[in-house]
Amino acid sequence: MPNTSARPKHGRRTRRRRREDPARNELVSSSLESAQQCLFNQDYGTAFVHYLLVLNLAPMFKDFARESFRFTLFKWTEELDSVGRIQDLFDCYEQALELFPADEVILNSMGEHLFRMGFRDEAAGHFHKALKLRPDYPEARENFYRVANWLVERWHFLMLNDHGRNRKYQQAIQKAVQSGCNTVLDIGTGTGILGMCAKKAGAADVYACELSKTMYELACEVVKANGMDGSIKILHMKSLDMEVPKDIPQRVSLVVTETVDAGLFGEGIIESVVHAWHHLLLPPQRGENEFQDQSATGRVIPAGATVFGMALESIEIRRHHRICVSEVGNLSIAAAGELRSPVSCSPEPDDSMEPYTTERLSRVPGGYKALTEPFTALDIDFNNVQELEGLSSREVQQIRLPVTREGELDALAVWFQLHLDEESSLSTGPQEDTCWEQAIYPVHSTDGFVLKPQDELIVEVSCKDAFLRLCSVAVLRDGREIHLDKSPKEQDSGNPVSNPNPEAELCSALASLQTDQIQTKDFCMLECCEMALLNNRDYHQSFSSALAKLIQQLRATCPDKEDSADLSDLLYVLDVSEGFSLLSLIAAAHGHVKAYSSMEKKKQQEVLKRLARSNNVPEKHLEFWLNHTEDEHGMLKRPSREKLWSAIMLDCVETCGLIRQKLMEKASLARCLLEDGGSIFPVKIVVHGVLVESDTLLLESAVQGQEATLGFNIAPFINQFTVPVHVFLDFSTLECKRLSEFVELFVLDLMDSTANYTEREVKVQATSAGRITAIPFWYHIYLDQEISVSTLSHNSHWKQAAVVLQQPVEVRAGDWVRLAVKLHKSAMSIAAHVERTPGPMEQ
Incomplete structure (x- = not known):
């Protein structure tokens, strides 16, 4: 052991003061100055590099520079995002979080980028960290709720x-x-x-x-x-x-x-x-040896499954998957070409299409009509590896289904019985009380074709890419085969089951091939909600009427320019709707209007151009705004130095039933870009709601009851992902008991910022006794002070949403319920408190 006594002993050692490094200080000072100058010049990339250098060399500047650094980070990553430099974007966030690991704003912002890129797991982690750091941070809470809806599905x-x-x-x-x-x-x-x-x-x-x-x-x-x-x-x-x-x-x-x-x-x-x-x-x-180990x-x-299906008619499914109207907002859409939803089944796999969508048939608005009896489509044994490996190479199976009821063929519905073992099974059928939805294979090509009893529907079943694919191909009627991919005229005439003339059959095949090529050329895919929107006559007619009124009012202020051919004298209208929208074309069709669409997809732009030509809208009166801007962030700006917009159409409500994020910020910017007398569409949004008792909403929102699930403690952990707002709700088919009349909850005025508020107290009287478990809500969207559309209407492409109360509230008929309603950006929260009316015994 070394002689420790030889080493001098010290008491508490005084900390040496760090020696000043003049060169280092000079570098920090000059870099900080350069960062600020670059920020002033909007050179965000260089500013970001200078800030990194300063904060790594001199951490004492972190508090001083935090706000400027955040701003620089966000602007620079916006630029990186716009040019597709995604890896560089995330590298910048990683560097920022090394400097500020506990910065909830940076964590939340990185989570937003991750979510937009599809990295939902990682996004959830960042939102969760931001909330732990600051539980009252509303942006992070709203984002966490959104991502929770994706990750921990209902x-x-x-x-x-x-x-x-x-x-x-x-x-x-x-x-x-x-x-x-x-x-x-x-x-x-x-x-x-x-x-x-x-x-x-x-x-x-x-x-x-x-x-x-x-x-x-x-x-x-x-x-x-x-x-x-x-x-x-x-x-x-x-x-x-x-x-x-x-x-x-x-x-x-x-x-x-x-x-x-x-x-x-x-x-x-x-x-x-x-x-x-x-x-x-x-x-x-192997074998039947019962003594085998x-x-x-x-x-x-599960040991296996049996798959069942049936053909059905459903207006709700139809309007989400094929066009059911001939005109939209007074525009003929015959020239649109073939418009399809992204759900289309074919025996040949297609990565751009989904083979099926899902619905809970027991809750489809408007219901459905079964046109055939249920049939067995497939049996599968999960304990037979040879059968599983041969599934994709199975021959396409044709099944003939007798039609039992008259109706228009809209889809094939599929469910299954899951055989857990030899004795026990689970069914996902539409009549079962189950947590499962059914698979829906929509039919696109039978517009106007009605199946009749005594018909036989020919269905093909295949599993080429280990996806179950069902496709309706033909109908047998009076010994003739009617192919469902042909026009109504061809369907009416029908074709014999066997053609005795091979030459005629060849000519028919060539003609069919040519038709398919034309359809492929004009084919355009729309989201299901976009198809439903196109099928909504009332919505487009309301927009057309409101636009006509505004155009007439603005023309009246400049009557001498009404017949001018000069483009500078036209009224400028901007449509910044999300996805496919005909509103810009509807505006241009009114005349004296130059309309701009924010539609990005080239195929969708081609559809709009074709419709413009076929409806005699001059080509120069319709433009695509994003083709003239560097990215979508430049969407809301002046059309030219001389002009302001006469109307700006904002897409205010998401299909799921929520207000779009940053709507009020967009409205504020849009107001600054309007000419005198111009208007935002819509001018205001009124939120309506109702008190309900619904066990269904409770079951879909959290694990219920005090009892452990199969004796396991699971509820407290999964219920961390309970989201207070239930989205994609169909109120018309929700199993619930209404406890009040409809009530106005909130108003968002897009034309007058001074009229807005962030919270409101509403009193509503209970009309029945029960437990308030949720407050479903929807919107009346006012295009002007008189014309409105409702997201609750039966033909709406929007769904509804509902605030689900953490603790149900007991009410009696006649009780007044005080609702504290808050809206932060797009997040609605409602607290309910009962002001009890004394009962006879209490009086």
Whole structure:
């Protein structure tokens, strides 16, 4: 041991003062000055580099420079975003967070970029961190609610509230484990519930994997809270990337999964189960030897599924997938070409199209009519790897369905029975009380064609890319085959089942090919909500009428210029609607108007140009505004040095039922760009609501009840993602009891900023006794003081939304309920307090 006594002893050592470095100080000073000068000159990239240098060399300037640094970061990343330099954008945010790791504003802003780019998991993490740093930060809270709607979809709550489904899965797992399957892998574990069921049943080793970072972290919390963190290994990865012994030490004897969507195969269950059989599972049981060691063989829960379908008529489905009108806002749309929703099924896979969408048929507005009896489309055995591998190469199967009721063919609906084992199954059928929706395969090409009893519908079923695809191809009527991809005239005439003339058949095929080429050329894809908007006659007619009134008023102020051919004398109208919109063309069609559309997609611009030509709108009277601006942030500006806008049309409400983010900021900017007498469309938005009692909304918003789910503590963790506003609501079919009349909740005045407020108190009287569980709300959108459209109307392309109360409020008929309504940007919050009317006994 060294002689410590030889070393001098010291008391508390005085800290040396850092020696001043004149060169360093000079560099910091000059860089700070350069940063400020570059910021003044709007050279944000150079300013950002100078600020990084200053704050790394001299951290004492952080408080002083924080606001300027934030501003520089946001402006520079906007520029990077506009030119597609995404990696550089995120590098800048990483550098900023190294300097300011606890800056909630920077965290929130980075989360917004991540969310827009589709990185929802990562975005959620940033919003969550920002909220932890500042719980009252409204922007981060609103963003977190939005991303929570994406990440923890409402079906998670419904599934955990579905006690029957949970018990059946638990019983099937328990039976498998007790029969010898003592090593288990839970694929797509979600909350971890199925893995915990296996452990509780006595499995020796349980593994689980989850791709979503948000759900992976949630599962880890849940497993730990239930005392199983040491006995269940959870991996943040796809099962397809898992290997033995790299990720798990051994092959397992049981795979449990519920990676199925409404169309059964949409979440990749076929690929993941085939991979599991080859790489993660023990070989399947062979032969009928009942004494075979179950622990040496593999199996899958669910064991298989049977898929059912039926043909149906539904006006609601029809208007979201094909054009049902011949004119829109007094414009003929015959020249639009073929407009389709992005949901179209074909035996040939097409990456640009989705094979199906989903609906809860029991809640489709307007209902539906079944045109055929349910039929079996497919049987699949998840414990037969050869069958799974051969699924994609199966021949296309043709099924003939007798038509039982007359109606227009709008879609094929699909559901399935999931066989957990030999004894237990779950059904996702439209008549079942289930958390599942049904898969919908819309039919695009049967406009005006009515199926009749005694017809036979020919349906093709295929699985070429491990997606279930159903396609209606023809109808057999009186021995003749009518192909559904032909025009109504061709359908009426029909074609014989067998053509005795090969030459005529060849000519017909060539003609059909030529027709297909023309359709392909004119084909344009629109979102389902855009299709529904095009089909909304009332909406477009209201806009046309309001525009006509405004144009007439403005013309009256300059009657001498009314017939002028000079473009500078025209009224300038700007449409900044999101997505596909005909409003600019409707404006231009009124005459004396030069209209600008903010539509970006070239194919959609071509549709508008074709419609302009066919409706005799001069080409020079319609322009695409974003073609003349560097990016969408320059959308709201003056059309030229001399002109101001006569009208600016803002898209105010999202399809989901929420006010668009930054609407009031856009309205404020738009007001500054209007000429005297000009107007924003709409001029105001009135929010209406109603008190309701709805168990459905509660079940879709949070795990209910005090009882643990299958004995596991899950609710407190999943309920962190409870969102107070339920979106994409169909109020017309919501199972609820109305407890009041409709009431005006809020007013947003887009033309008068002084008339606006951020909170309001509203009193509404209960008309019935019950529990207030939610306040659904919708909008009356006033295009001027007299003309309005409602987002509650039966043909609206908008859905509604509802504020779900954390604690239901008991009311009696006659009670007054005081609602404290707050609107921050697009986030609505409502608190309810009862002012109780004394009952007879209390008086």
